Amino acid sequence: MSVLENNKNGSADEELLKRFRPASEAETVRDVSKLGEEDLVKLRQTGVVLDAGDRLGTFLQTNCGVTKCECQVHGVEMLPITEALKKYDGLSEYWWKLVSPGKDAFTRETERDLDNGYFIRALPGQKVVYPLQTCLYIRSDNVAQRVHNVIIAEEGSELHVITGCATRPHLTSGLHIGVSEFFVKKGAKLVFTMIHNWGEEIYVRPRTGIRVEEDGIFVSNYVSLKGVKSIQTFPTATLTGARALVRFNSVIVAPEGAHIDSGARVIHEGPESKSEIISRTISYGGTVIARGHLVGKAPDIKAHLECQGLMLSERGVIHAIPELEAHIADVDMSHEAAVGRIAREEIEYLMARGLSEEEATSTIVRGFLNVKIDGLPRELEEELQAAVDECHKGM
Amino acid sequence: MLKIQDLWVDVQGKEVLKGINLEIGRGETHCLFGKNGSGKTTLLMTLMGFEGYKVKHGNIIFKGKDITNMSVNERAEMGIGLSFQRPPTLRGVKLRDLLTICAKDADRAVSLALSYGFEDFLDREVNLGFSGGEIKKSELLQLLAQDPDFTLLDEPESGVDVENLNVIGEMIKKLLQKDIHRNRTKSGLIITHTGFILNYVTADRGHVMLDGKIMCQGNPLEIFEGIQKYGYQECIKCQF
Ligand SMILES: Nc1ncnc2c1ncn2[C@@H]1O[C@H](COP(=O)(O)OP(=O)(O)OP(=O)(O)O)[C@@H](O)[C@H]1O
Ligand SMILES: [Mg+2]
Numbered sequence: 090m091s092v093l094e095n096n097k098n099g100s101a102d103e104e105l106l107k108r109f110r111p112a113s114e115a116e117t118v119r120d121v122s123k124l125g126e127e128d129l130v131k132l133r134q135t136g137v138v139l140d141a142g143d144r145l146g147t148f149l150q151t152n153c154g155v156t157k158c159e160c161q162v163h164g165v166e167m168l169p170i171t172e173a174l175k176k177y178d179g180l181s182e183y184w185w186k187l188v189s190p191g192k193d194a195f196t197r198e199t200e201r202d203l204d205n206g207y208f209i210r211a212l213p214g215q216k217v218v219y220p221l222q223t224c225l226y227i228r229s230d231n232v233a234q235r236v237h238n239v240i241i242a243e244e245g246s247e248l249h250v251i252t253g254c255a256t257r258p259h260l261t262s263g264l265h266i267g268v269s270e271f272f273v274k275k276g277a278k279l280v281f282t283m284i285h286n287w288g289e290e291i292y293v294r295p296r297t298g299i300r301v302e303e304d305g306i307f308v309s310n311y312v313s314l315k316g317v318k319s320i321q322t323f324p325t326a327t328l329t330g331a332r333a334l335v336r337f338n339s340v341i342v343a344p345e346g347a348h349i350d351s352g353a354r355v356i357h358e359g360p361e362s363k364s365e366i367i368s369r370t371i372s373y374g375g376t377v378i379a380r381g382h383l384v385g386k387a388p389d390i391k392a393h394l395e396c397q398g399l400m401l402s403e404r405g406v407i408h409a410i411p412e413l414e415a416h417i418a419d420v421d422m423s424h425e426a427a428v429g430r431i432a433r434e435e436i437e438y439l440m441a442r443g444l445s446e447e448e449a450t451s452t453i454v455r456g457f458l459n460v461k462i463d464g465l466p467r468e469l470e471e472e473l474q475a476a477v478d479e480c481h482k483g484m
Numbered sequence: 485m486l487k488i489q490d491l492w493v494d495v496q497g498k499e500v501l502k503g504i505n506l507e508i509g510r511g512e513t514h515c516l517f518g519k520n521g522s523g524k525t526t527l528l529m530t531l532m533g534f535e536g537y538k539v540k541h542g543n544i545i546f547k548g549k550d551i552t553n554m555s556v557n558e559r560a561e562m563g564i565g566l567s568f569q570r571p572p573t574l575r576g577v578k579l580r581d582l583l584t585i586c587a588k589d590a591d592r593a594v595s596l597a598l599s600y601g602f603e604d605f606l607d608r609e610v611n612l613g614f615s616g617g618e619i620k621k622s623e624l625l626q627l628l629a630q631d632p633d634f635t636l637l638d639e640p641e642s643g644v645d646v647e648n649l650n651v652i653g654e655m656i657k658k659l660l661q662k663d664i665h666r667n668r669t670k671s672g673l674i675i676t677h678t679g680f681i682l683n684y685v686t687a688d689r690g691h692v693m694l695d696g697k698i699m700c701q702g703n704p705l706e707i708f709e710g711i712q713k714y715g716y717q718e719c720i721k722c723q724f
Contacts (some may be wrong), residue, residue, distance in 0.1 A: 438568070441587065452577060457576055458576070
């Protein structure tokens with residue numbers, strides 16, 4: 090097993106949980122119109138658009154309650170997970186199948202007392218290129234929000250989901266636990282883009298499992314640029330089918346005070362499956378752990394891992410932990426990792442073109458954070474880049 | 485326009501330039517020849533003001549001002565431009581953005597790229613995967629956008645094919661106002677091993693650098709012919 094097993098800190102996790110009250114004790118917002126201007130601004134900065142007509146499907150959960158759940162796309166089902174559980178008899182084929190409820194204190198807590206979450210399913214053969222959006226929003230102080238999400242891309246379908254996770258500005262504390270289980274069936278494609286925009290006192294514990302069947306494609310784009318107390322995320326994708334493909338891209342900025350333990354694991358069980366984990370991290374004084382763990386168990390697979398880290402402060406820490414694990418000989422697995430400051434040569438190159446040292450530095454950082462992601466619809470790419478630029482302005 | 489007085493420069497603790505004297509007037513183009521490792525690139529990098537090139541002694545006077553301790557971008561603002569022998573790759577920065585920085589105008593950046601058949605590179609990341617010749621072209625395009633009064637060219641033609649040599653030649657002509665015959669204001673210093681560039685751009689004077697010193701000065705074509713016939717041995721003896 091990998092160096093990382095999140096439940097090593099069992100008792101500390103229990104302690105952390107005790108500090109928060111269940112989201113169900115906090116107020117719920119039953120309608121978007123009940124949100125304040127402050128909320129809307131924050132959501133917009135997280136890539137969530139609530140103006141009518143902008144997205145074809147929206148799920149918005151505030152604390153524990155569903156604020157909006159609407160989907161106009163033919164062939165796509167979007168429900169609060171609590172309703173989906175009723176409708177589909179407990180979702181027995183999917184529920185807790187990719188994440189174990191006993192994994193750690195956070196999964197146990199979510200199993201014990203759920204606050205909701207979303208269920209999205211693309212019917213067989215349905216190809217929906219316009220992104221649907223989901224948003225998990227914490228709006229009250231000292232709340233533990235516990236959600237469990239399921240996405241199913243049925244055979245031959247295509248689905249793009251953009252998720253914004255945020256907290257209301259100035260919350261003194263909060264905890265978000267998100268269990269997510271994604272199923273990409275034969276020949277299906279799921280592009281999942283997540284923007285984290287938490288507050289400086291927020292703890293975040295996503296627990297994600299993904300299963301990709303034959304010829305399926307899963308692409309994850311993860312962006313976290315703002316202050317946060319602590320994030321610990323390590324999605325695991327299992328490629329069960331032949332030629333399945335998975336790509337994890339992440340862009341992470343750790344400001345002073347942030348501790349972000351991030352990464353992904355891919356387990357290749359299907360022959361000729363491919364994976365790529367690419368992370369770009371910046372420390373402005375915070376800590377980033379950039380993990381990657383590739384496991385090769387089937388022949389003719391190709392797996393690549395790339396961590397690039399930029400240290401923009403003397404105080405921060407970037408810790409890249411790339412791991413390759415081959416169980417058979419017939420695999421092609423590689424990794425690259427580079428951490429350091431911006432090369433002087435690059436700054437001077439731009440200075441020779443007339444930029445000041447500060448302008449040159451920020452041009453290079455902006456380039457480093459450039460979200461150029463294959464397979465992303467152009468509008469979404471532009472939107473994501475705008476979010477990155479917006480965040481970066483404040484640095 | 486540019487006056488270098490007894491310039492001594494260290495790179496990584498190693499004495500590379502050992503008392504360079506050189507004067508280049510307004511509107512003049514000079515060539516710099518010399519063996520590999522003799523210090524030619526070091527001289528250009530020092531003129532541009534890069535950190536790793538420590539001036540131990542001497543002065544650089546540009547447009548009547550002592551720029552020896554000026555920052556790189558101040559020198560760029562004053563009108564010095566450099567085409568790099570080996571520029572770094574800028575991940576995620578598009579050539580379009582860089583040209584816009586140079587030109588201070590996005591439209592002019594694009595139209596320049598168009599006029600030299602480089603439009604396909606606008607959305608490529610700067611120097612990432614560029615071939616040797618493409619790098620040279622991109623460097624010159626940046627300089628054209630910048631339009632410096634004094635252009636430093638470090639082997640602008642090395643690795644360029646015959647056809648593109650024409651394009652490169654045209655670009656350099658433009659940079660150095662070789663299309664104007666009177667009242668040229670732009671000056672340049674060109675490092676060349678092949679001398680090809682002399683077929684496109686007439687130079688006023690040539691210099692040979694050997695082991696951190698300028699050993700020979702004179703008519704660039706004659707010097708180049710001499711080097712071709714006799715190698716650098718003659719220049720060592722020459723001591724003008
Ligand atoms: N960063 C550096 N670290 C160590 N030595 C250096 C560095 N830069 C230059 N030098 C040394 O200084 C000397 C001059 O190098 P320079 O690049 O100026 O030569 P050049 O005349 O441009 O050669 P070429 O014709 O091969 O381009 C060489 O011996 C080189 O190895
Ligand atoms: Mg050189």
